Amino acid sequence: MTTGPLARDQGPLTGARLRRALVVLCATEITSWGVLYYAFPVLAAHITADTGWSTTAITAALSASQLVAALVGIPVGRWLDRNGPRGVMTAGSLLGVPAVITVACAQNLAWFLAAWLLAGVAMGAVLYPPAFAALTRWHGPNRVRALTALTLAAGFSSTIFAPLTAWLAAHLDWRDTYLVLAAILAAVTIPGHWFGLRLPWPPRPPLEPRHETDPGRIARSRAFVVLTVALSIAAFTTFAIVVNLVPLLAERGVGTGVAAIALGLGGAGQVAGRLGYATLTRRTTARGRAFLILAAMAATTALLGVFTSAATLIGAAILAGMVRGVFTLLQATAVTDRWGAAHYARLTGLLSAPLTITMALAPFAGAALADLVGGYPAAFLVMAAATGGAAVLSLAGARPRPPSTSI
Numbered sequence: 001m002t003t004g005p006l007a008r009d010q011g012p013l014t015g016a017r018l019r020r021a022l023v024v025l026c027a028t029e030i031t032s033w034g035v036l037y038y039a040f041p042v043l044a045a046h047i048t049a050d051t052g053w054s055t056t057a058i059t060a061a062l063s064a065s066q067l068v069a070a071l072v073g074i075p076v077g078r079w080l081d082r083n084g085p086r087g088v089m090t091a092g093s094l095l096g097v098p099a100v101i102t103v104a105c106a107q108n109l110a111w112f113l114a115a116w117l118l119a120g121v122a123m124g125a126v127l128y129p130p131a132f133a134a135l136t137r138w139h140g141p142n143r144v145r146a147l148t149a150l151t152l153a154a155g156f157s158s159t160i161f162a163p164l165t166a167w168l169a170a171h172l173d174w175r176d177t178y179l180v181l182a183a184i185l186a187a188v189t190i191p192g193h194w195f196g197l198r199l200p201w202p203p204r205p206p207l208e209p210r211h212e213t214d215p216g217r218i219a220r221s222r223a224f225v226v227l228t229v230a231l232s233i234a235a236f237t238t239f240a241i242v243v244n245l246v247p248l249l250a251e252r253g254v255g256t257g258v259a260a261i262a263l264g265l266g267g268a269g270q271v272a273g274r275l276g277y278a279t280l281t282r283r284t285t286a287r288g289r290a291f292l293i294l295a296a297m298a299a300t301t302a303l304l305g306v307f308t309s310a311a312t313l314i315g316a317a318i319l320a321g322m323v324r325g326v327f328t329l330l331q332a333t334a335v336t337d338r339w340g341a342a343h344y345a346r347l348t349g350l351l352s353a354p355l356t357i358t359m360a361l362a363p364f365a366g367a368a369l370a371d372l373v374g375g376y377p378a379a380f381l382v383m384a385a386a387t388g389g390a391a392v393l394s395l396a397g398a399r400p401r402p403p404s405t406s407i
Helices: 015-051 055-083 085-105 109-126 128-154 157-171 174-196 215-220 222-251 256-274 277-283 286-306 310-339 344-373 376-394
Strands: none
Touching (some): 015 055, 015 085, 015 128, 055 085, 055 109, 055 128, 055 344, 085 109, 085 174, 128 256, 128 277, 128 310, 157 174, 215 222, 215 344, 222 256, 222 286, 222 310, 222 344, 222 376, 256 310, 277 286, 277 310, 286 376, 310 344
16 A cells, blocks of 8 residues: 555544545645745845845845755656655755745855755745645545545645734844744644655555556657647736736836735735535536636736736736635646656646746746836736737647557
8 A cells, every 4th residue: 555664544534534635735825835935035135125135136145945846856756656745745844944944044146046956955844845746646536526625725824924924023133033933834844744644545546547658758858848838828828917006006007006916915815716626627627727816817917017007907907816825735746647647746847847847936936027129017918918829829739648559
């Protein structure tokens, strides 16, 4: 029943144990995203004010951590396929805590950058892809329900940790705030991953006749490459919208307070959008579903570029948030929808790497695009056109073909 040394625990894989592991992953994902990602934008102004380092420089450090996470995700995926999530996610937590402490203690920009590179290694082992891989293997045919529950819970990470970080920063300096957050990360994720993921790691699911048996051939196939390119373009647009929505609204004459409300409502829409994903999977094919979601993303991005009043822009931001929420689940299920679950972690690691890279570059590239085309509305229209092209591209990949039976 089990394969790796860290998976040898341990009794049957019962429904109660699966539910407990899901609750644990919800708690650890909320905390990991909150401490390792969402605390940064809240503390960025405090860091620059205290150190004199430019906002561009410190944001580049966060982006660099995302690039490292993308690269680390590839070997992590291979490990997960063989051994399960307990060891690698616990190791990521054990590394994440000193990484955050090192960020807090940074005395110069080079030290700060090195600390975030270390944090990137931890991110590659504790954020969405490993958790997705664990739930996909453990929950089998019920994986969509489990993945939806996880992303619904993790969607509240910024809702919890942004105000918590702001409250801490009002009473402490940014360094002490990060030290408190490191303690929270340690208290929740290290025991959570080590004790909460003590489930047997099921054998690799049997390959269906229609699925290719060699993960290397899948990764080199036209269908996989086309899907990766299409989702990477969409991921770029998704994160560029989040980061550049407030500047867009400011350019339209919307005040900062209203813009913040619009951004928050977009986050609420993200959670709401995920509720309908299970129904969508029952009524669409994998390729049709990808096309619909990417086309909806293109349409909502275009609306943000066209609308001018505060009310219509807020409405478009909510719709864009709903589509963004569904897009996360599209990423989580793209591999199993097309190639089954046998090599899920490895293939998802390969798929996630370029997506994470584009997401890391999006904050800078989105702002640079606005400068290039003469403003944020025009930039949003360009991104909408690119995402529309990605939607069409998602239909261009050949259907996964069954492996040849010739000798």
